[in-house]
Amino acid sequence: RASVGVKGNIKESDEMVEQTHYNHIKLYQCSDEDGTYKVTEVKTGPLYQSDLDSKDSFIIDQNGRGIWVWVGKGASKKERIEAIRNAHGFVRKKKYDTSIPVTRVVEHGEPVEFKSLFHTWRDPNESVMLYNKDMIENIARVTPSEWDMTSLHANSQLSANTRLVDKGKGKKTVWRLKNVELEPVDESMYGVFFSGDCYLVHYQYEGGDILYYWLGSHSSIKEQTAVTIQTIVKDNNDFSGNAVQVRLVQGKECLHFLTMFEGSAIIYKGDHQDxxxxxxxxxxxxxxxxxxxxxxxxxxxxxxxxxxxxxxxxxxxxxxxxxxxxxxxxxxxxxxxxxxxxxxxxxxx
Missing domain, CATH: 3.40.20.10 (Severin)
Structure with a gap:
């Protein structure tokens, strides 16, 4: 429904978006077959579901805009446990901004934002899903941190196409990191954060479990490392390693995270206060x-x-x-x- 006289420009723009989306993504294979953890670049450019192998885990680099870790069902226990930690190491090695969003997903539990990185995707018992140009323009460029871009409210089509997990009405449990251990947060304080602390939020919904770990802008490296480890432990002990793990840095919260607190999340300065x-x-x-x-x-x-x-x-x-x-x-x-x-x-x- 382009205006007269600009059809060619819109078509060209769509093609450029699609080409840019596909060409700038890199796929890395992670393996520890010989006892040494290795990350090997597999390809650059269009990704296909067949590029993934259930026996391994993979890192997908959105040209420094977002990092995804995909863990296959047959990946070793070590790979499953250390996937998110190794992804953080990947970010450091690449000298990317430490606030870059890092998300871990497991085979058959992939969110639509992950699927949109691939040229085609087929879920079990479903027909092939082709991501057309409209979806490429409105979804595929969305990284985890961009789920909360302030421009969203001004673009209803983008809002519809980002497909948030749900309306944020699922069950929430919140912990605050205290002396490298998780301390339950009283329900009356859900959505209240302090910039000097780190938090873990478990969200349970119809489709599965999400573990958001939030890093305050004034929290220490020790605290950030500890909450990462606690997230891994929580996932493996309580969810058999099948939860989606999402790392959030203060100021880069995703839309779904804010939706869970009904638009009333508050971030205070400093360390926790009762x-x-x-x-x-x-x-x-x-x-x-x-x-x-x-x-x-x-x-x-x-x-x-x-x-x-x-x-x-x-x-x-x-x-x-x-x-x-x-x-x-x-x-x-x-x-x-x-x-x-x-x-x-x-x-x-």
Whole structure:
């Protein structure tokens, strides 16, 4: 349904998107057959499901935009256990940004975002799925971190095609890393995070289990390593290694992760506190339940931005400061967040 006079440009653009998508992906095979773990580049360019071997595990590199680890059903126990840790080593070796999303999936438990990396994909007992140009444009370029891109709300077609796992209404369990061990988080604090900590969130839904491990921007390397190991242990002990493991860095949370907390996730500065601060300033970003979060910033007028909405808490009083460039939806979501943490109402300024 292109406008008159631009059909050729749109067709050319579609072909370029498809070509770029296929040509920039690299596939690596991981193996420990001789007792030494090896990562070998298999191919660059179009990927096919037949490129994967159930006996091994593979790393797929989206040109430094996202890393996927696929674990075959017949992969060794060592490969299954260490797949995600080895993927992190791969990121370091490639000198990629440490915030790059890393996701582990198992054979027959692949999400659509993973399947869209392949030219064709056939699920057990299903016909072949061909990813056409429209899907390539709207899905295949989506990496785990981009599931929460703020542009999503402005593009309903993209929203429909990203196919979130579900509406976030499944069962959640949250742990905080404390002294390298997992400590259960009280349900009343689900969705409240501290930048100096690391968290593990188990999400159970009809199609399986997801383990999100969230790394605060001020958490230590020791804590980040420990929560990675705890995720692996949790997966193997509780889910026979079949859960999807997703690494999230603060500021790069995926849409589904934010959806689980109904657009009211709050990230405070520093280490965990049983009692929330009495005075703080939160910057609210997002326009709906799938992309909204509030992040604590310095309590200073210089931190206010005329395009955003902020929540101000001063002792017992709550205020919502609305920049002149903010939208009605942003203001509405700020109100939802305040109602979550206060029963006393708020003033709009």
């Amino acid at each position: 009692v929330l601060p009495t005075t703080f300033l939160l910057q609210v970003t997002g326009t709906n339940e799938t992309n909204t979060k509030a992040i604590q910033v310095n309590m200073s007028a210089s931190c206010l931005n005329s395009n955003d909405v902020f929540i101000v808490k001063k002792e017992e009083a709550y205020f919502i400061w609305c920049g002149k460039g903010s939208s009605e939806n942003e203001r509405k979501m700020a109100g939802c967040i305040v109602r979550r943490i206060s029963n006393d109402g708020y003033s709009v300024i």
